[in-house]
Amino acid sequence: MGDDRYSSDVLAQFSRRAPRVAAATVAADRDLVVEHAGTGFCGAVVRLDGRMVELEDFGGAVRLFALGSGFLIDGEPITLVAPVRRATGLARSASGSVVVANLTARTARASRIFVEGRHDAELVEKVWGHDLRVDGVVVEYLEGVDDLAAEIARFQPTATRRVGVLVDHLVAGSKESRVANAVARGPFGAHVLVVGHPFVDVWQAVKPGRLGMIGWPTIPRSIEWKHGICAALGWPHEDQADISRAWQKILAQVRSFNDLEPVLLGRVEQLIDFVTAEE
Secondary structure: OOOOOOOOOOOOOOOOOOOOOOOEEEEOOOEEEEEEOOOOOEEEEEEOOEEEEEOOOOOOOOOEOOOOOEEEEEOOOEEEOOOOOOOOOOEEOOOOOEOOOOOOOOOOOOOOOOOOOOOHHHHHHHHHHHHHHHHOOOEEOOOOOHHHHHHHHHHEEEEOOEEEEEEOOOOOOOOOHHHHHHHHOOOOOEEEEEEEEEOOOOHHHEEEEOOOOOOOOOOOOOOOOOOOOHOOOOOOOOOOOHHHHHHHHHHOOOOHHHOOOHHHHHHHHHHHHHHHHHO
C-alpha cells in the first residue's frame, strides 16, 4: 500500500495554547518610560534604589516599584532589571565628580564658604564633602545672615582669602537680597561672592519626589515655615528636637546631586570655583 495520509491524527501535535514566549528583559535606564501593569501607573525611570525603581509620571508624581516582571512597554510585557554597570575605572562622588582614591584631605585654604545654618552645612557636606576635602575648602555655618556684613568684616577677605556665601531665599525685594547687596557694595565686596537659591529654606532644595510628594506644601507666612512643613506632612513639630529629626529624615533621602534641585547645584559649584580660583 502507498502512503496513507489519512491514517494519522492530524491534531495530535495541536495545542489550544499558543507557545509561551518569555517577556523581554529591559534595563531600567534613566528616562526609560514603562507602565506598571498592576496599577496602570506610567512613568519614566528616575532612580534605582537597590531592587526598587522609581517612576515619575508626566505630572511629576513619583511611585516606587520592585524590579522584575509586571511592567509593559507599548503594551508588551517586559522584565525590568537593573542596568549592568560598565567598568570605567572612574568612581563618582555624590556630586558627580571623579573620586580621588586614597584621599588625604588637603590643608585647608585661607578662603571659606559660609552658609546660613547647620542644615545647609550638612547638605553641602553630604553631596560635596569629597570635593571640598580635595580642594581644601572649609564650610562654616552662620546663624542666619542678618549679621553677615559684620562676619565679613571680622574675616577680613583679601584676593587670596576669599569668602563665598550661600543664602536662602535670595529673591528680589527680600531681606536676604538687601543684605547681599550691602555686602557687595561694602569694602570687601571685590573678594566676596554672595549667591543663593529662591527657596524659603534649604529643605526645599531636596526634590519633593524623594519624599513621595509632587511638590512642597505651601505654608502661610503667619506660620513658622519648618513647623508648618512638619505639620503638613504629619510629622511631630512641637520643639526643636522634632525639627531636627524631620531634617534628618529629609537628609537621609539625599544620595547624590540627582536628588537636589539644579538651582542649588549651580550655586554651590559657583562658590567652590570662586574660593579655589587662583589670582
